[in-house]
Amino acid sequence: MDRLTALRLFLRVAETGSFSRAAAEAGVGQSVASRAVATLESELGGRLMNRTTRSLALTEAGQRVLEHARTMVAESEAMEAAVRGAEREPVGLLRVSASVAFTRAELAPVAGDFLAAFPRMRLDLMARDDRVDLIAEGVDLALRLGALEDSRLTARWLGRYPRIVVAAPGLETAHGAVASPADLAACPTISLTSSAFPTRWPLANGREKAEVEISPVIRTANGDVLADLARAGLGAALAPGFLVKADLEAGRLVRLLPGWSAPPLDLSAVWHGRGLPRKARVFLDFIAARLGVN
Template identity: 40%
Template sequence: MDLLAPMRTFVRVVETGSFTAVAREASTSQPTISRQIAALEAHLGARLLTRSTRALTPTQDGRAFYEHARRALEAVGEAENAVGRRRGRPSGTLKLSIPVVFGRLHVVPRLGRFLARYPELSIELAMGDGFADLVEQGIDLAIRVGVVQDQGLVARRIGTVRRLAVAAPSYLRRRGAPDSPAALASHDCIAYTRLATGNRWHFQGRDGPIAVDITGRFATDSSEGVREAVRVGLGVALIPAFAISDEVRRGRVRVLLRDYEPTPLPLSLVYPSRRLVPLKVRAMADFLAREFAPDGPGKAPPTESGG
C-alpha cells in the first residue's frame, strides 16, 4: 500500500487536531482522511489517535510515529530535491537556532531575503545561546558564538566576533578603571557562564597573549543579562562589539583597556552530522556564510575574517 499519503495526512492531522481541517487543506473529502488514517493504523497494527468527537489526541504510539514520520517525509523530500526539475530547490521547514542578541540584530533582518530566494522553504526560528540539545530539539542549523565543543555536531566557522571590555560610568566612578588586564583581578567581573573559558579572560596585548583569572559576584547564562548588569553598574564584562556598540555610542558604557584586545570568539554554523546534508540546511548555511563573510554582501558585517 501507499504509505506516504497517509503519513503526510497523519502529520497534518496531529498538527491541526482535526480530520475536517486537513480535508479542506488538501482539497479533498473528510472520509478520505478518515480512511487514510484507518488504513495507516491497520497497517501499523497500532492505534495512533484517540478520537473523542471534539478532540483528537495522539496516543503514545501516535506521538512516536509522528516524530518518525516527519523525519521520513523530510528524507523523501530530500530525495525528490536531489535530481531533476526540482534539483537545488530546497523545500520544507528549516528549524534555525540563533543567539538572542546577535540573531535579533544581524540574522533576522536578513531572513526576508533568504525566504524570497527559496519560496518553497519555511523557517521555524528558535532563539537561544545554549549549545545543548540542538539535536534533541530537532534543530537543523544553529549559529553559535564561542568554541563549539559538542560531540555529535559539525561546526563550520564563518567569522570572528570582536569583544570589548566595558563598564558603566557609575561603576567606574565607584571603583576606578583598570589600567591593565591584571588589574581586573581586583574588580567585579561579570562572567558569562556559557563560554567554556569560564572565569579566565584572555587578551591580546602588545607583548603577546595575557590570561587573567577573574572574580566577581554576578554571573549569568544570558548575554542580555550580562549587558544589563553592565549598564546598571554591577561590574566589568567582555561583550561582543556588535551587542554593545550602541550603548558605547550613547555614553551609557565605556570601553576599557583599549590597548588590550579581548581574544575574539569564533562565529560558527553548527549542525548535526549526516552523510547527506539536507538541501535546505546547505542553502541556509551558504547564505549565512556569504552574508557574514568579510567581503560579503552585508553592508556592515559584524564579523572579521577568522584569526
C-alpha cells in the same frame, strides 16, 4: 580563472584556514586554490594572506576582501537560484538553533531580508541557551559559539568574534580610570557562567599579555542579561563583539582597555550528516555574508 571562482576559493581558504581543505571541498587540487589567491593578490595589488608552514592569517586588506567575497558569492548564488527557476527554489520550513543572544543580535536582523529573497521559505529560529540535540529535535542547522564537542556532526567554521572588556560610561568615574589590566582589580565585574573565563580574563595587546583574576559580583548564563547588567553600571564585562556592538555604537557601553582583548570566540555551523540540504545551505551562505565575524 574568472574573478568569482577565485573569490569562492579565497573565501573557503579564509573560512577553513587551510588551502588543502578548501581545495578538497571545491574538488580541485591544492595548487589551484593557491593560484586563485595569488591571482587575486596580483590583480588587487596587495597581499591578502600571511602564510607560514603551520598557519595562515588574513591581512587588513584580506579582511576587507573577505567581506566583499562573502557578499558577492551569496548574491551570485541567489541569482543563480532565481535563473534556475521556481522548481529549484528552496521551499519549506528550516529549523535553525542558536543561543538567545546570538539569535537576537545576528539572526533576527537579517531574517526579513532572507525571507524577502526566498519567499517560499519559512524559518523556525530556535533561540535557546541549552545545547540542543539536533537529531532528536529535528534541527536542520545549528550555529554554535566556542569549542565543538559532538563529533557526530558535520561542521563549517565561519569565523571568530573578538572578546573585549566593556562597561557603562560612568563606571570609571565611580571606580577609577582603567588604564591597564591591573586597574580592573578596583572595578566590579560581571561574568558569563558559560564562558571559558568565568574567574580570570586572559588579555593580550599584541605581544603584551596579562591575566586578570576577577571575583564577579554577578554571574549569569545569558548573554543578553550580561549586557543588561553592564549597561546598568553594575560592573565591567568581557563580552563577544556581536553582543555589544549596538551598545557601543549607541554609547550605552564603552570599551575599556582599547587594544586589549581575550582569545576570540569561534563561530561554527553544524548539522547532522555529510550533505547539507539546499535550503539550509542557502540560508547559511546568506547569513555568512552578513555576520560580523572576522
